[in-house]
Amino acid sequence: MPNTDTAPLVEMRNISIAFGGIKAVDGVSVDLRPGEVVGLLGHNGAGKSTLIKILSGAYRPDAGEIYVNGQHADIGSPRDAKRYGIETIYQTLALADNIDAAGNIFLGREVLTPYGTLDDATMEAETRKVMSRLNPHFRRFKEPVKALSGGQRQSVAIARAIYFNARVLIMDEPTAALGPAETQQVADLVLQLKKEGIGIFLISHDIHDVFGLADRVSVMKNGKLVGTASVSDVTQDEVLGMIILGKCPAGATPGPGAS
Amino acid sequence: MTAPATTTAPPQSSSSEGSLLSKLEIDVRMLGMLGALAVIWIGFDILSGGLFLTPRNLWNLSVQTASIAVMSTGMVLIIVTRNIDLSVGAILGLVGMIVGVVQVQWLPGWLGFEHWLTAPIAVLIAIAVGGAIGLFQGWLIAYLGIPSFIVTLGGLLVWRGAAWWVTAGQTIAPMDTRFKAFGGGVEGALGANATWVIAAIACGLIVVALGFARRRRIRFGFPVRPGWADAVIAVLACGAVLGAAVIANSYPLPAGTARRWAEANGIAWPEGGLIIPHGVALPVLIAVVVGLFMTFLAKRRRFGRYVFAIGGNPEAAELSGINTRWTLMKVFGLMGLLCGISACISTARLNAATNAAGTLDELYVIASAVIGGTSLAGGIGTIAGAMLGALVMQSLQSGMVLLGVDTPLQNIVVGAVLVLAVWVDSLYRRRIK
Numbered sequence: 001m002p003n004t005d006t007a008p009l010v011e012m013r014n015i016s017i018a019f020g021g022i023k024a025v026d027g028v029s030v031d032l033r034p035g036e037v038v039g040l041l042g043h044n045g046a047g048k049s050t051l052i053k054i055l056s057g058a059y060r061p062d063a064g065e066i067y068v069n070g071q072h073a074d075i076g077s078p079r080d081a082k083r084y085g086i087e088t089i090y091q092t093l094a095l096a097d098n099i100d101a102a103g104n105i106f107l108g109r110e111v112l113t114p115y116g117t118l119d120d121a122t123m124e125a126e127t128r129k130v131m132s133r134l135n136p137h138f139r140r141f142k143e144p145v146k147a148l149s150g151g152q153r154q155s156v157a158i159a160r161a162i163y164f165n166a167r168v169l170i171m172d173e174p175t176a177a178l179g180p181a182e183t184q185q186v187a188d189l190v191l192q193l194k195k196e197g198i199g200i201f202l203i204s205h206d207i208h209d210v211f212g213l214a215d216r217v218s219v220m221k222n223g224k225l226v227g228t229a230s231v232s233d234v235t236q237d238e239v240l241g242m243i244i245l246g247k248c249p250a251g252a253t254p255g256p257g258a259s
Numbered sequence: 260m261t262a263p264a265t266t267t268a269p270p271q272s273s274s275s276e277g278s279l280l281s282k283l284e285i286d287v288r289m290l291g292m293l294g295a296l297a298v299i300w301i302g303f304d305i306l307s308g309g310l311f312l313t314p315r316n317l318w319n320l321s322v323q324t325a326s327i328a329v330m331s332t333g334m335v336l337i338i339v340t341r342n343i344d345l346s347v348g349a350i351l352g353l354v355g356m357i358v359g360v361v362q363v364q365w366l367p368g369w370l371g372f373e374h375w376l377t378a379p380i381a382v383l384i385a386i387a388v389g390g391a392i393g394l395f396q397g398w399l400i401a402y403l404g405i406p407s408f409i410v411t412l413g414g415l416l417v418w419r420g421a422a423w424w425v426t427a428g429q430t431i432a433p434m435d436t437r438f439k440a441f442g443g444g445v446e447g448a449l450g451a452n453a454t455w456v457i458a459a460i461a462c463g464l465i466v467v468a469l470g471f472a473r474r475r476r477i478r479f480g481f482p483v484r485p486g487w488a489d490a491v492i493a494v495l496a497c498g499a500v501l502g503a504a505v506i507a508n509s510y511p512l513p514a515g516t517a518r519r520w521a522e523a524n525g526i527a528w529p530e531g532g533l534i535i536p537h538g539v540a541l542p543v544l545i546a547v548v549v550g551l552f553m554t555f556l557a558k559r560r561r562f563g564r565y566v567f568a569i570g571g572n573p574e575a576a577e578l579s580g581i582n583t584r585w586t587l588m589k590v591f592g593l594m595g596l597l598c599g600i601s602a603c604i605s606t607a608r609l610n611a612a613t614n615a616a617g618t619l620d621e622l623y624v625i626a627s628a629v630i631g632g633t634s635l636a637g638g639i640g641t642i643a644g645a646m647l648g649a650l651v652m653q654s655l656q657s658g659m660v661l662l663g664v665d666t667p668l669q670n671i672v673v674g675a676v677l678v679l680a681v682w683v684d685s686l687y688r689r690r691i692k
Contacts, residue, residue: 058578079580094578096571098638099564107568108579110561117559125479144571 224257303658341637346414351617359612393595442608
């Protein structure tokens with residue numbers, strides 16, 4: 001278990017956002033400590049992805065605050081989030097298909113030569129380094145990522161997130177498109193990053209995935225937080241009850257969405 | 260240097276031709292376009308009884324291509340970002356009128372006629388006005404979210420109308436003598452010596468650039484193409500440059516013009532006449548420099564990387580922290596600026612500013628980019644391809660003029676070739692996928 005007495009790496013307090021009158025996220029509070037994996041669970045449309053898109057700067061919340069290391073953080077754009085060390089692996093991967101692996105990993109944060117031109121050689125060298133750690137068989141450095149397999153694309157997206165020394169990693173359905181071997185690779189990576197003290201939000205609708213990796217789970221339903229619990233305090237069936245019925249068991253701290 | 264294990268080449272097709280091309284790292288599409296161009300040139304040469312492949316015709320062809328080629332380099336970036344610009348011809352018309360008024364009506368009042376500052380000031384004003392119009396349209400598109408098709412369709416009408424308003428429809432002529440150099444012609448022919456110097460510099464730069472790229476890859480331990488492949492590329496590129504120089508230098512000035520030039524320079528006019536070569540034309544040199552600069556922007560600068568990222572996946576570009584709106588606005592600003600340069604070229608070439616200048620240019624510019632391999636779906640396109648596309652279109656037109664084909668039939672052929680080129684390209688893309 002990670003130590004619970006340190007200040008949270010990230011704390012989102014009473015976050016709300018509405019799209020056209022529909023409250024996608026309604027007063028949700030979650031937190032994350034260093035070296036901790038928190039699983040965000042819920043049905044499709046429960047508001048998980050919207051919540052993490054607020055943290056990664058893609059959306060601005062209507063209400064609520066975000067604290068990073070106990071300090072109030074103003075995150076208005078993806079660039080701001082990255083400045084706080086918050087990196088995201090999106091469910092869609094968010095890769096520019098027509099650009100090669102190095103171009104995608106360094107997109108928006110290119111390495112420049114002293115003359116202000118793109119330093120492609122350095123970027124390719126760094127890409128080879130980080131990819132050899134994630135996917136040792138990766139060879140297609142010069143091809144647009146469109147030509148890559150699902151697993152290879154996934155490793156490019158992961159490389160982009162971990163290369164810049166992330167302190168908080170958000171993984172939105174990281175294994176949805178992967179085979180069993182690649183899923184295991186991602187699981188190993190999560191445990192390794194956890195050891196390095198990185199905090200990870202793991203968004204998934206696969207409860208088995210999450211129970212294997214997460215220290216705590218937060219469950220959302222209809223945009224509201226049902227509750228948060230240590231995985232050691234609740235059973236998988238109880239968590240399923242939280243997801244489906246919104247019923248908060250005894251081992252969990254109930255949220256505003258608990259019925 | 261220890262090469263890492265990654266030097267194993269990616270799986271290649273078994274055909275020997277494919278592996279040869281991949282060793283040379285030559286773009287097969289580009290090769291296909293050069294092949295099409297060769298077919299067009301040789302075909303017209305045979306049909307016209309040897310009139311097409313003469314230094315004189317090729318020189319004129321290069322000058323005629325310059326204006327569209329300059330604008331096509333900007334259109335590539337616009338189409339790559341999944342946008343379109345229908346207003347380029349109208350912007351060219353308006354800027355051309357302004358350039359005419361500036362040097363014929365405004366500047367002579369302050370500087371007197373034929374002042375050496377007239378041409379530079381006129382060009383700067385053209386670039387500034389074109390760029391400002393482009394930025395304004397880009398702002399409407401990027402920040403107000405109006406579709407580019409609509410903004411530039413409106414622009415087509417607005418700027419064409421504005422061109423008429425500048426002089427209430429009057430044509431303005433003649434242009435300043437130094438300004439006329441931008442249009443090619445005798446004033447814009449740089450002469451044999453300058454042409455050789457430029458060609459030599461270009462060859463030197465090609466060799467140095469290839470050498471630097473190779474050394475850099477070796478230093479990082481990346482796979483490099485074999486030495487002979489680099490040598491072949493260097494020889495081919497330098498050969499093309501020197502060949503162009505030879506052609507430009509074997510087109511002599513007409514006897515009368517040569518005589519005037521000789522008299523002006525205090526050279527006695529010999530009995531048999533003087534052979535004074537044209538050399539490369541200024542507008543062609545401008546187009547080549549613009550092409551190189553735009554390629555540099557597209558390939559070596561952050562801006563270009565962002566342009567292509569936006570075209571490949573706009574949402575991903577946004578999530579990467581790229582300021583997509585400002586990038587888009589700059590792309591349209593650049594397009595307007597290039598229209599300003601083309602306005603100078605075409606106004607100078609015509610030696611007059613008319614409010615019909617640039618009519619239908621938007622379609623030729625878009626067609627050049629598309630024939631040159633720019634995908635209307637966005638994300639794909641090269642500057643060199645678009646310029647080659649412009650040359651293909653101009654070759655078709657100029658060849659048909661040589662053959663005396665009626666104008667309506669010329670349009671029919673050019674239109675059919677555009678559709679055919681895009682169809683062939685889509686077949687090719689499907690096959691490599």
